[in-house]
Amino acid sequence: MTWAQQVVSVETKLVSFVQYAIAKLDAAKESLEDEDPEDNYQELCTFTYGMSSHLKANATGASAELKGALTTGLLSVWNLATDQPGPDLRDGGVPGLHAALQALLEGDGALASHAEGAAKAEEEHAAAADSEAAHAAKPDNLSEMSIQDAVTYMWDELDKGNRLEWGADGFSLDLQSKGSYNANSDRCPDPLFTTVNGDHHFWKSRVTRAFISLLDNYTRETGTADKVGQTEKREMSEFLDALCSTPVIRFVFEFLRVHGKDPRCKKLRSVTDFQNLLFDLWMAPYRRYRANDSSGFEHVFVGEEKRGAITGFHNWLQFYLEEKKGKINYLGWSGKQDRDWSDDCNIVSVKFQWDDNDSEVEVKPISTILCGSTIEFEIGALTLCFLGGEQDGDNPLRLGNENVKVTCHSQRVSHGGNKIGTAFFELR
Numbered sequence: 391m392t393w394a395q396q397v398v399s400v401e402t403k404l405v406s407f408v409q410y411a412i413a414k415l416d417a418a419k420e421s422l423e424d425e426d427p428e429d430n431y432q433e434l435c436t437f438t439y440g441m442s443s444h445l446k447a448n449a450t451g452a453s454a455e456l457k458g459a460l461t462t463g464l465l466s467v468w469n470l471a472t473d474q475p476g477p478d479l480r481d482g483g484v485p486g487l488h489a490a491l492q493a494l495l496e497g498d499g500a501l502a503s504h505a506e507g508a509a510k511a512e513e514e515h516a517a518a519a520d521s522e523a524a525h526a527a528k529p530d531n532l533s534e535m536s537i538q539d540a541v542t543y544m545w546d547e548l549d550k551g552n553r554l555e556w557g558a559d560g561f562s563l564d565l566q567s568k569g570s571y572n573a574n575s576d577r578c579p580d581p582l583f584t585t586v587n588g589d590h591h592f593w594k595s596r597v598t599r600a601f602i603s604l605l606d607n608y609t610r611e612t613g614t615a616d617k618v619g620q621t622e623k624r625e626m627s628e629f630l631d632a633l634c635s636t637p638v639i640r641f642v643f644e645f646l647r648v649h650g651k652d653p654r655c656k657k658l659r660s661v662t663d664f665q666n667l668l669f670d671l672w673m674a675p676y677r678r679y680r681a682n683d684s685s686g687f688e689h690v691f692v693g694e695e696k697r698g699a700i701t702g703f704h705n706w707l708q709f710y711l712e713e714k715k716g717k718i719n720y721l722g723w724s725g726k727q728d729r730d731w732s733d734d735c736n737i738v739s740v741k742f743q744w745d746d747n748d749s750e751v752e753v754k755p756i757s758t759i760l761c762g763s764t765i766e767f768e769i770g771a772l773t774l775c776f777l778g779g780e781q782d783g784d785n786p787l788r789l790g791n792e793n794v795k796v797t798c799h800s801q802r803v804s805h806g807g808n809k810i811g812t813a814f815f816e817l818r
Contacts, residue, residue, distance in 0.1 A: 399504075400448070400449065400450070400451045400452045400456075401452070401456070401501065401504040402504070402662065403448050403662055403665070404445070404448050404449060404452065404456075404460075404501055404504070405495065405501050405504055405505050406660065406662040406663060406666065407444065407445060407448045407662075407666050408445075408491055408494050408495060408501060409495070410663060410666045410667075411441050411444070411445070411491055412488060412491050412492060413657060414441075414805075414806050415437070415441075415484065415487060415488055415491070416488070417805075417806070417807075418437060418804075418805030418806060419484050421433070421804065421805050422434050422437065422483075422484050422805065423483070423484060430483070431479075431480050431483075433804055433805070434479065434483065434484065434487065435475050435479070436804065437804070437805055437806070438467070438468050438475065438479065438487060439473060440674060440675075440806075441468075442468055442470055442473055443473075443618065443674070443675070444666070444669055444670070444674060445460070445470070446470060446623055447623045447626050447627055447669065447673075448627065448666075450620075450623050450624045450627040450628075451624070451627070456500060459500035460494065460500045460501075462500070463490065463493060463494050463499055463500045464476070464490050464491075464494070466478040466479075466482075466486075466490060467479045467482060467486055467487050467490045468487075468490075526547065526548060526637045526641065527637050527640035527641040527643075527644055528641070528644045529543065529641075532644060532645065532648060533648055535645065535649070537649075537774065537775065537778055537779050537785065537787070538787055538788065540641075540642075540645050540649075540774060540778075541771050541774065541775075541787055541789065542788070542789075543641070544638055544641060544642075544767060544770060544771060544774075545735075545767065545771075545789060545790070548637045548638045548641060548767075549638055549763070549764055549766070549767040550734075552591075552592065552595070552764050552767075553592060553762050553763050553764045553767065554586065554587060554590055554592055554761075554762035555734045555736075555762055556731055556732075556734070556736055556762070558585075558587070559587055559590065560586075560587055560590065560762055561583060561584075561585060561586045561587065561761065561762055562583075562584045562585045563582055563583060563584060563736070563738065563761065564578075564580050564581070564582065564584045565582070565722075565723045565727070565738070566578040566579075566580060566720075566722065566723075567722050567723075568722050568723055568724065569721045569722025569723060569724045569740070569741035569755075570721070570722070571724075571755075574721065574743065574751060574753050575721075576719060576721055576743075577721065577722050578720050578721060578722050580720075581713050581720055582709070582713060582720040582738070582740060582742075583709075583710050583713060583714075586710060592764065595632075595764070596632035596635070597629070597632045597633055597636060597764065597765050597766050598707075598764070598765060599632075600625065600628045600629035600631075600632045600633075601629060601691075601707070601765045602707075602711070603625045603628075603629070604625055604626065604629055604687075604692075605692055605708060605711070607622045607625065608688045608692050609683075610692070610693060610694050610695045610746065611694070611695045611696075612678045612679050612680075612683050612684055612694050612695065612696045612701075613678075613679040613680045613683055614680070614683055615675070615680060615681060615682040615683050616675060616682060616683065616684075616685075616688070618675070626669070626673055630665050630668060630669060630673070631665075633665075633668070633765070633766055633769065634661050634662075634664065634665045634668070636766040636770075638764070638766040638767055638770045639661075639664075639668075639766055639769070639770050640661060641770070642664075642770040642773055642774050643658065643661055643664040645774060645778065646658065646664075646773075646774065646777050646778055649778050650777045650778050651777065651778055651779070652776075652777040652778075652781070652807065652808075653807070654667055654777070654807050655777055655778075668769075668773065670806065670807070670809065671686060671773065671776070671777075671809055671810050672685065672686045672687040672769065672773075672809075672810060673685055673686075673687050674809065676801055676803055676809055678694075678696075678801075679696075684801075685809075686801065686809055686810030686811065686812070686813070688702070689701065689702035689810075689811070689812055690702055690703075690704050690705065690772070690810070690812055690813055690814060691704070691705040691708060691765075691768075692705075692708060693708065693744065693754075695744075695746070695752055698750055698752055699752060699753065699754070699755075700742075700744050700752050700753060700754035700757075701754070702812060703744070703754055703757050704757060704758060704759055704760075704812075704814035704815075705759065705765075705768065706759045706760060706761040706762060706763065707765070709742075709759060712744065716745075717744060717745045717746075718742050718743070718744055718745075719742060719743040719745070720740065720741075720742050721740075721741040721742055721743060721753070722740070722741050723738065723739060723740055723741070724739050724740060724741040724755065724756040725739035725756050725758070726739060726816075726817045726818075727739060727817070728792060728817065729792075730790075730791045730792065733790040733791040733792070734790050735760075735789045735790025735791065735792045735794070736760070736761040736762060737758060737759065737760050737761070737792060737794065737815060737816070737817055738758070738759055738761060739756055739757070739758045739759075739816070739817070740756070740757055740759065741753065741754065741755055741756060741757075742754055742757070758814055758815060758816040758817070760815045768815075771796065771815075772796060772798070772810070772813040772814070773810075775796040775798055775813065776798050776800075776810055776813055779796070779798070780798060781798050781799075781800045781808055782798065782799055782800055783797070783798065784796070784797050784798075784818075785797075785798065786818060789815070792817060793817065793818050794815055794816065794817055794818060795815075795816060795817075795818045796813060796814070796815055797812070797813065797814055797816060798810070798812070798813045799811040799812050799813075
């Protein structure tokens with residue numbers, strides 16, 4: 391069994407997450423203890439709420455007995471059932487929360503009996519990866535690779551054959567006319583996507599199927615908190631499990647351990663650690679206008695609405711599925727366009743209307759989309775640039791025959807490191 395076929399147990403994931411949460415709490419300690427005591431307490435509540443959400447997402451699939459033991463173990467500092475602070479959080483502060491988390495891993499703690507086994511499981515997982523001859527995720531020249539080398543390797547070697555490419559076996563587009571800059575008139579009678587091969591094995595991918603299941607989990611208006619129930623937590627967990635089983639994401643993990651600029655990369659011990667970091671960067675909710683009303687994943691891959699305009703929305707699969715449902719009206723191309731459709735890199739900049747249940751007309755004036763790519767390539771490449779390159783600016787690259795860049799902007803939060811505000815490919 392290869393590393394890609396292995397699935398670490400829910401207990402192993404929980405142990406790894408609690409260790410990750412303790413390290414994150416230690417890193418945030420100074421900022422959580424530097425102000426007025428009441429302000430510090432409110433900040434600690436915000437931190438613990440986020441930790442609770444992530445813990446419960448990792449606990450999807452755990453036994454009722456283990457979930458109960460986790461709830462009991464943290465009850466003095468945080469009630470997992472109600473997401474409210476426990477009686478000792480205010481007075482215990484950061485040391486009290488740290489002690490409660492550590493106690494889960496020791497003595498009679500909920501995860502104590504699994505802690506040693508989790509370490510062994512991760513060692514076996516790493517050994518399985520290292521033992522495979524010429525393993526794709528850890529090429530011999532890894533230590534010498536640049537970001538450009540890494541993205542080229544991902545695109546040409548790891549992702550090739552898994553994505554849809556231009557042509558009868560993949561997809562075709564009809565750009566038609568240029569969209570009107572100042573008006574929302576429709577100059578394009580036909581959809582953007584002319585054909586998409588529904589029999590391509592892309593559609594059978596675990597990642598693709600798990601990604602599609604996430605798309606209806608979000609409230610698109612910023613300022614409205616997204617509701618995350620058991621179904622949504624399970625779907626996020628399944629998506630991240632599938633994502634982290636791919637050679638692309640495993641390679642990104644190995645690359646960032648060596649070349650990552652973000653300090654969080656130096657603390658990555660295992661793919662499970664990286665999965666926790668991916669959750670933090672992409673899936674964990676944050677505030678754009680109101681608490682928990684957005685996330686990097688929602689903005690980039692699903693799309694949002696802000697004051698009557700569409701923002702984000704940079705994924706071809708979401709565009710195609712919404713266009714197929716009749717919810718997207720393609721209004722024309724906009725901005726710089728791909729000049730070589732014969733290669734395997736097809737990027738479009740488009741204007742479109744995205745309908746919802748109200749009578750207002752919401753338009754995205756220009757959105758740049760990499761067509762046909764796998765979800766793991768996009769998340770992998772964007773994450774690699776965000777953690778290994780410029781978090782607030784452009785990362786120039788070459789993809790296929792095209793000069794492109796990955797544009798990133800961070801979302802600053804009180805503690806735990808920047809999250810992804812937006813990240814997307816565009817032509818340069």
